[in-house]
């Protein structure tokens with residue numbers, strides 16, 4: 599366990615647990631933060647190559663909650679974040695309206711990130727969202743189709759063109775395409791460069807990529823200015 603994780607675990611024991619969204623005392627995500635996460639609702643966000651549906655805006659609450667999930671092992675958030683992703687996925691499925699099986703393909707994490715976090719956090723949410731869709735009668739399965747080919751630079755602070763060149767050639771297919779349609783899934787979309795590259799790799803291999811779903815979207819234009 600890394601020092602930071604150990605410290606967080608110890609702090610929870612000594613100071614009591616806090617809500618990962620607002621840090622008020624309490625176990626898990628509080629009701630106010632839960633409703634803030636869903637306040638905007640699902641909408642389609644601007645993307646060059648495929649329909650992308652997002653379950654909310656990447657505001658302060660979403661930032662804190664996703665950071666707690668990804669970097670502080672707040673595994674109790676799995677269900678609520680999986681549900682957010684499922685709502686975006688359901689909107690994508692309805693908009694594209696393809697019958698048959700859907701494969702939810704998570705954006706790959708680097709092996710280093712998986713080791714550090716103790717889990718492939720995006721794959722875990724893809725599995726959770728697929729489970730939710732199956733409960734609603736949709737034939738949806740998670741598929742870890744992609745793997746990282748090389749180390750990526752941290753995308754934070756990179757412009758649109760830099761993000762595209764950073765991810766170009768970054769992924770490769772782990773297994774051959776399967777029957778059905780692909781829904782790409784990720785936690786956050788900024789410029790959409792990662793989704794575009796995953797889309798390109800999968801389409802080149804013959805997979806039918808129909809759309810993408812994310813938990814939160816950053817304002818693209820303002821993020822780049």
Ligand SMILES: [Zn+2]
Nearest residue numbers: 617620628631
């Ligand atoms: Zn809260």
